[in-house]
Amino acid sequence: MRRASKIAPGVHNGTARPARSGSRVKASRSGGVGPRHDGASSAAARVRISGPDFQASFRALQEGVRRTCAAETQWQARIVVGVRAVLEFAAADPKAARALTIQARNGEEGADREDEVIAYFAELLARVAPAEKRVDVSTETGLVDTIATIIRGHLLAGSAAELPGKVPDLVYLTLMPYTGLGEARRWASFAPAL
Numbered sequence: 001m002r003r004a005s006k007i008a009p010g011v012h013n014g015t016a017r018p019a020r021s022g023s024r025v026k027a028s029r030s031g032g033v034g035p036r037h038d039g040a041s042s043a044a045a046r047v048r049i050s051g052p053d054f055q056a057s058f059r060a061l062q063e064g065v066r067r068t069c070a071a072e073t074q075w076q077a078r079i080v081v082g083v084r085a086v087l088e089f090a091a092a093d094p095k096a097a098r099a100l101t102i103q104a105r106n107g108e109e110g111a112d113r114e115d116e117v118i119a120y121f122a123e124l125l126a127r128v129a130p131a132e133k134r135v136d137v138s139t140e141t142g143l144v145d146t147i148a149t150i151i152r153g154h155l156l157a158g159s160a161a162e163l164p165g166k167v168p169d170l171v172y173l174t175l176m177p178y179t180g181l182g183e184a185r186r187w188a189s190f191a192p193a194l
Contacts, residue, residue, distance in 0.1 A: 053099060054099050054100065054103070054104055054113050056096075056099075057093075057096035057097070057099040057100050058100060058116070058117060058120075060089070060093075060096060061086065061089050061096070061100065061117075062120070064085050064089055065082050065085045065086060065089075065121075065124070068081045068082065068084075068085040069081055069082050069085070069128075072194075075128050075129060075130070076175060076179065076183075076187050077187075077194055078128050079125070079128060079129065079171065079174055079175060079187075080167075080171050080175075080187055080190070080191050080194050081194055082124070082128075083147070083167060083170050083171050083174055083191075084164070084167045084171075084191065084194070086121075086147065086151070087151070087163040087164050087166060087167055087170070088163075088164050090151050090154070090155070090160055090163050091160050091161050091162075091163045091164050094155055094160040097151060097155055097160065098155055100113075100114065100117050101114055101117075101148060101151060101152045101155060102152060102155060102156065104116075104117065114148065117148070118141060118144050118145050118148055119141070121144045122139070122140040122141040122143075122144045123140075125140040125143065125144060125174070126140045129178045130178055133177040133178055134177065134178060134179065134180045135176060135177045135180060135181075136177065137176070137177050138177060143173065143174050143177070146173065147170055147173075147174070150163075150166065150170065151163060167191045167192065168188040168189065168191045168192065169188070171184075171187055171188045171191045172184045172185060172187075172188035175187050175188070
C-alpha cells in the first residue's frame with residue numbers, strides 16, 4: 001500500500017508525471033510542473049520579461065550559427081563552433097535568449113515555440129553529424145534539449161555570462177555519442193581555441 005505523499009500533484013519522486021484527464025497540471029519537457037490545480041502559476045510561468053520577440057531572436061541566432069559553422073570544414077569543428085555560437089549568443093543577449101527559451105515556453109497563444117528552436121537545431125545536428133552513433137545514448141533532439149535546459153537555467157539564475165565557459169562540457173556532451181569518449185574529450189579540449 002502506498003503512503004500519502006506531500007509532493008505536489010503531478011510530481012512523483014522529483015519527476016513530473018503525465019497529467020490525468022481533466023487535470024490542469026501538466027508535465028513539461030524539463031520535468032517542471034505547469035499551473036497547479038488551484039490556478040496558481042509556477043515560477044517559470046510567471047516570468048514575463050519584455051524584450052526582443054521570438055522571430056527576430058530566432059533569425060539572429062540562426063544567422064550567427066550559420067555564419068560561424070560555414071567557416072569550418074570538419075563536422076566535429078562545426079559542432080564545436082555551433083555550440084559556442086549558441087552559448088555566446090545567450091551570454092551576449094540574454095533578453096533574446098529568454099525570448100527563445102523562457103518566453104517561448106509560456107507564449108500567450110499557449111504554443112510552446114521553444115520546440116521550434118529545438119527542432120531546428122536538432123535537424124541541423126542530424127545533417128552535420130554522422131548517421132551512425134558509436135554510443136547510442138540520446139537523440140539529436142535530446143542533446144539539443146539538454147543544452148536548451150542548461151541555457152534556460154542560467155537565464156533564470158541570472159548567470160548567462162557564465163555560459164561561454166560551458167562550451168567544453170557541452171561540446172563533449174554533443175560529440176560523445178558520435179565520436180566516443182576519447183575523441184569527444186579531445187575536441188572539447190580544443191573547443192576554446194577554435
